[in-house]
Amino acid sequence: MKNYITVIGLEVHAELKTKTKAFCSCSTEFGAEPNTHVCPVCLGMPGALPVLNKRVVEFAIRAGLALNCDIQKFNKMDRKNYFYPDLAKNYQISQWDEPICLGGHIDIRVNGEKKRIGITRIHMEEDAGKLVHSGLTISTSDSSAVDYNRAGVPLIEIVSEPDMRSAAEARAYMEQLKAILEYTDVCDCKMQEGSLRCDANISVMPEGATEFGTRAEIKNLNSFRALERAIEYEVERQIEIVEDGGHVVQETRTWDDANGVTLSMRSKEEAHDYRYFPEPDLVPINLDQAWIDEIKATLPELPSARKERLLAEDVPEDNADIIVASKKVADYFDEGTKATKNLKALSNWLIGDVAGYLNAEGIEIDDPEFKITPDHLGELVNLIDKGVLSSKLAKQVFAEMLKDNEAPEALVKKLGLEQVSDVGELGKLVDEVIAANPQSIADFKAGKKKALGFLVGQIMKATHGKANPGMVNKMLMEKLQ
Numbered sequence: 001m002k003n004y005i006t007v008i009g010l011e012v013h014a015e016l017k018t019k020t021k022a023f024c025s026c027s028t029e030f031g032a033e034p035n036t037h038v039c040p041v042c043l044g045m046p047g048a049l050p051v052l053n054k055r056v057v058e059f060a061i062r063a064g065l066a067l068n069c070d071i072q073k074f075n076k077m078d079r080k081n082y083f084y085p086d087l088a089k090n091y092q093i094s095q096w097d098e099p100i101c102l103g104g105h106i107d108i109r110v111n112g113e114k115k116r117i118g119i120t121r122i123h124m125e126e127d128a129g130k131l132v133h134s135g136l137t138i139s140t141s142d143s144s145a146v147d148y149n150r151a152g153v154p155l156i157e158i159v160s161e162p163d164m165r166s167a168a169e170a171r172a173y174m175e176q177l178k179a180i181l182e183y184t185d186v187c188d189c190k191m192q193e194g195s196l197r198c199d200a201n202i203s204v205m206p207e208g209a210t211e212f213g214t215r216a217e218i219k220n221l222n223s224f225r226a227l228e229r230a231i232e233y234e235v236e237r238q239i240e241i242v243e244d245g246g247h248v249v250q251e252t253r254t255w256d257d258a259n260g261v262t263l264s265m266r267s268k269e270e271a272h273d274y275r276y277f278p279e280p281d282l283v284p285i286n287l288d289q290a291w292i293d294e295i296k297a298t299l300p301e302l303p304s305a306r307k308e309r310l311l312a313e314d315v316p317e318d319n320a321d322i323i324v325a326s327k328k329v330a331d332y333f334d335e336g337t338k339a340t341k342n343l344k345a346l347s348n349w350l351i352g353d354v355a356g357y358l359n360a361e362g363i364e365i366d367d368p369e370f371k372i373t374p375d376h377l378g379e380l381v382n383l384i385d386k387g388v389l390s391s392k393l394a395k396q397v398f399a400e401m402l403k404d405n406e407a408p409e410a411l412v413k414k415l416g417l418e419q420v421s422d423v424g425e426l427g428k429l430v431d432e433v434i435a436a437n438p439q440s441i442a443d444f445k446a447g448k449k450k451a452l453g454f455l456v457g458q459i460m461k462a463t464h465g466k467a468n469p470g471m472v473n474k475m476l477m478e479k480l481q
Helices: 054-066 167-184 224-243 289-297 303-312 317-324 327-336 343-361 374-385 391-404 408-415 423-436 438-445 450-462 469-480
Strands: 004-015 078-081 091-094 105-110 113-126 130-133 144-147 154-160 196-206 216-221 251-256 261-267
Touching: 004 167, 004 224, 054 113, 054 154, 054 167, 054 289, 091 113, 105 167, 113 167, 167 196, 167 224, 167 303, 167 327, 196 224, 216 224, 216 261, 224 251, 224 261, 303 317, 303 327, 317 327, 317 343, 327 343, 327 374, 343 374, 343 391, 374 391, 374 408, 391 408, 423 450, 423 469, 438 450, 438 469, 450 469
Parallel strands: 216 251
Antiparallel strands: 004 154, 004 196, 078 091, 105 113, 113 154, 130 144, 196 216, 251 261
16 A cells, blocks of 8 residues: 555634624624524625624734734625525625735644644634534434524634644644634634634645645534544545545535544535625725734733743743643643742643543633632642652642642641651651561662662551651661661
8 A cells, every 4th residue: 555645724713702793783692592693684684784893803913913924904805605504695704815814824743843834814704603403413414403693703714724744733733723812812712612613624645746635625623632533534534545546526524523434515615616706895904004013012922932931941841832722721820830939840730630630520720610729739839849748648638629729738737747857757767667677678788679669668658658758768778878
């Protein structure tokens, strides 16, 4: 079998965090009763005229600047014409040949290797409605209902260059993009609610080929896991077709998460099939440089800059990558640094015990169910550094903190968990253990290093895990030399 190169480009739709829709005053709030956030404009009634929401333009500029794009001072809205049950007007107001942002890039890191993924364009558009299927997927449904609450909700579509060569790279790109959109506060990025959706364009070509293969588009991937699995399946499917002497068909496919397969939906339309033309009910957009500069001045510290700051503060790179991937986690970490100077240990707790608890409970770090405040986590780190707690005892305190966020120092006293670091007391225990275990002493002196671990364990057992393990090790070594 030949070796094949995978070629991936992503089209990401991000719903903007405006309070009202792109061209009318209907609410964008998620979760309302079907067809209650609608009006003649977003339902496409004859004679209803759109009015562009200024915040949509502002958020598009903000995202474009954060993604290193060139902001186009002159841009315009266009009509994208197609027929689908969730598209009330039978056209979508979008941007075609003169979008608001061009160029740009995102830097990713996969398996320690850094790579730059190009961004072709960002354009503004309105969302369509939502089909609610009777079955698990459109392919297994007998009927579908239409909810137009989402129709007219403002989007930006971020189109990448076909620069990704694996599912891992595509996931890294999406994770970085999600973080940037969260940091700039233009999208809430709740993939489970559909506010961040991804279409993946995938093709394969034999190694050494100069032209990309025929691509298939996988629609509406709404989780990082689904993105990876869909790409991996689709690559295998296309390679199998080519190896069998067939030809990949350019089409739109859907991802069946339950069965782990992509399914054909319809043939893929070319741009000319949409019959784009300038939106006649909206004037072109002419942006003032002063306004662009004003928006640029309000950009926050972005994930890449925050990562560089953490690296300069001795946070391990893998830890920094995980922390900056979520603005909520990064903000929590920054608050915790006000209580401790040991940022490496704080980051270890955050990506270890804290992340483990959050994942097990299915909650986020800012949810009320998570009781531990950043300052208390920092104080816990300090108690370990001061020798008050061993790592093992600290985990007991952490478990208690999860219940009601009591201060760690108060919990240590309440539970009687202070680490034994008294030289006299530990010295007495060391002498007793040495006297009671002559065979272990002989084994150690014969070169069996494990014997030392046994002796340390005996002292820890005698103190119910409260002895300072570092001091115990040192004192034993001094006695056994």
